[in-house]
Amino acid sequence: MRVTRESLLRIAKETVQERAYNDSNIIAAYLTGSLLTNDPMLGGTADIDLVFVHKNEPKIKREFKKLTPDFHIDIIHRSKDDFKSPRELRADPWLGYEVYDPMLLYEREKFFDFVQASLRAGFEFEQPALTLQRCQTLLTNARNIWFEISEFNGEASPKEIKIYLHSLFNAINAIAELNGEPIYHRRLLLDFPARAEAAQKPGMVAGVYGLLGANKIEPDQIKNWLSDWKSAYQLASGKTNVDESIHITRLNYYDKAIKAMLASETPLSSVWLVLWTWTLSIQTLNGDHLKFWQNACNSLGLLGDGFLEHVQGLDHFLDEIEIMFEEIAAANGLNDETPL
Numbered sequence: 310m311r312v313t314r315e316s317l318l319r320i321a322k323e324t325v326q327e328r329a330y331n332d333s334n335i336i337a338a339y340l341t342g343s344l345l346t347n348d349p350m351l352g353g354t355a356d357i358d359l360v361f362v363h364k365n366e367p368k369i370k371r372e373f374k375k376l377t378p379d380f381h382i383d384i385i386h387r388s389k390d391d392f393k394s395p396r397e398l399r400a401d402p403w404l405g406y407e408v409y410d411p412m413l414l415y416e417r418e419k420f421f422d423f424v425q426a427s428l429r430a431g432f433e434f435e436q437p438a439l440t441l442q443r444c445q446t447l448l449t450n451a452r453n454i455w456f457e458i459s460e461f462n463g464e465a466s467p468k469e470i471k472i473y474l475h476s477l478f479n480a481i482n483a484i485a486e487l488n489g490e491p492i493y494h495r496r497l498l499l500d501f502p503a504r505a506e507a508a509q510k511p512g513m514v515a516g517v518y519g520l521l522g523a524n525k526i527e528p529d530q531i532k533n534w535l536s537d538w539k540s541a542y543q544l545a546s547g548k549t550n551v552d553e554s555i556h557i558t559r560l561n562y563y564d565k566a567i568k569a570m571l572a573s574e575t576p577l578s579s580v581w582l583v584l585w586t587w588t589l590s591i592q593t594l595n596g597d598h599l600k601f602w603q604n605a606c607n608s609l610g611l612l613g614d615g616f617l618e619h620v621q622g623l624d625h626f627l628d629e630i631e632i633m634f635e636e637i638a639a640a641n642g643l644n645d646e647t648p649l
Contacts, residue, residue, distance in 0.1 A: 312355075312380055317344055321357045324374075324382060325414040328361065336389060337362040337421040339411040343496075351495065352565030354379040360407065362387050362420070373558040379565065381558045389420070395427030399434055402443040402482070406490040409434055437641040444483045445634060447491075451479035452627055458620055465616040467591045467599075470606060473616075474585055477520055477623060483630055484508055487637075494554075494585055495566050498578035510633065513626075520622055521580055522609025528576035530608055531567075531583055537601035538587045539564060544598065545590035552589040584609070 318340075325338040342358030343349035359382060361367070367386035374382040392398065398405050408428055413421055433439055454476035458469050465473075481501055482491045488507035492500045498517070505513045518524055539560070546557040563586055570579035584605070591602045606612045611619055638644065 312377070314344065314347070314349055314355075317349070317355065317357055317380065320376065320382070321359060322414055324357075324359065325361075329415045334363045334365055334367075335361050335415070336364050336417045337413070338415040339413045339421065341407050341411045342383075342493075345410075345412060351499075352567075352569030354562045354565045356380065356559075356562060357382045358385075359383070359414075360385045360387060360411070362389055362392070364389055366390075371553050373556050375558045379561045381562065392420075392424045395424060395430070398424070398428050399439050400442050400446065402447050402486055402491060405434070405443065406486075437637070438643055440487060441634060441637060441641075441643060444486050447479045447483035447486060448627065448630055448634065451476045451483060451630075454479065455620070455623055455627060459624070461616075461620070465612055467588055467602070469616065470611060471588050471592065473611075473620065473623065474588060477517070477626075478585075480623070480627055480630060481517060484510065484513060484633075495563070495582055498581045499570065499575070502575075508633070513629075516626055516629075518577065518580075520619060520626060521584065522611055522615070522619070523577045523580045525610050526577075526580075526608050528571055528579075530605075531576070531579055532571060534583060534587075534601075534605050535564075535567065537598070537605075538583055538590075541587060541590045541594055541598045541602065545593050548593040551593050555586065555589050580609075 321340050321344065329335045329338060338359060338361050340357070340359060343351075343355060344357055349355040357376075357380075361384060363386060366388045370386055372384045372386075374384065376382065391404065392408070398408060405428065408425060416422065428434060454472060458472050458476075461469055478494070478497070481497060485492050485501060485504040488504050492504070501517065502511070502514045505511050515524075542555060542560060542563070543557065545551045545555050546560070563582060567579045567582055570576060570582070587602055587605070591599060603612060607615075609615075
């Protein structure tokens with residue numbers, strides 16, 4: 310089956326038409342994510358990111374619909390109440406960008422037009438004040454998450470590594486959103502270098518790789534992990550208490566993306582996607598699956614005494630971002646009293 314961006318867009322439109330026709334609670338639907346770009350494929354796979362807005366609180370928040378082993382639809386369900394304050398949306402680092410420039414596929418009562426017009430009013434969304442506010446929110450999130458492990462003294466478990474990675478993810482996006490939309494997990498280390506360059510902080514790329522321990526391994530080690538990673542993912546995807554993103558429908562979406570990165574000029578860019586999805590999967594597993602994950606984390610220097618060193622390193626990284634934001638604020642005449 311030959312799949313193109315155009316055929317995926319057609320499926321997106323047909324899916325929205327069918328759902329809206331059969332569900333009067335849906336008042337808007339739009340497309341977001343990689344399909345809005347000219348080249349959404351990574352490793353020959355892609356997903357269709359749809360958002361359905363409901364008049365009332367939806368019964369489910371997220372669902373996946375398989376199209377082929379390499380393509381699926383990722384549907385987020387939101388309530389109309391999520392959009393009731395355009396002023397708050399402008400300062401939201403995730404939902405704000407989601408609403409700012411998607412592809413509208415359906416609406417009733419001009420609901421979406423009103424929300425988007427309010428969001429874009431005065432061309433303020435991409436101005437330094439609001440941009441910095443969104444980035445600061447991400448940095449604050451990163452710092453608050455970091456506090457959860459800042460005084461941890463024991464042997465790090467999957468829980469602590471997940472917290473550490475979650476903080477780092479927010480920190481990376483605090484930098485990335487200075488010059489565009491936030492970056493999601495699959496393309497995080499692929500797209501981050503360009504954002505760091507745009508922020509005139511290219512050295513932060515090496516900092517991120519160091520915080521992941523990627524400077525301690527070779528690409529072949531990641532290749533050797535893939536069998537154990539895949540086994541853990543497959544088993545965890547059948548658990549009821551696993552993170553929603555660890556879904557069997559998304560296996561090739563991750564697997565082929567990882568292999569594409571390993572075959573690229575920056576093979577170590579695959580380390581984030583492997584480590585993040587493996588850590589989410591291992592939350593529900595033990596035995597040999599846990600040991601294989603621990604072996605990988607030991608190679609990265611993330612366990613034992615290395616965990617405390619990485620937590621301290623993340624602390625310094627967050628401080629560095631905070632200093633950068635203070636410099637940007639000063640250069641743009643912004644301060645704590647500047648109205649946003």
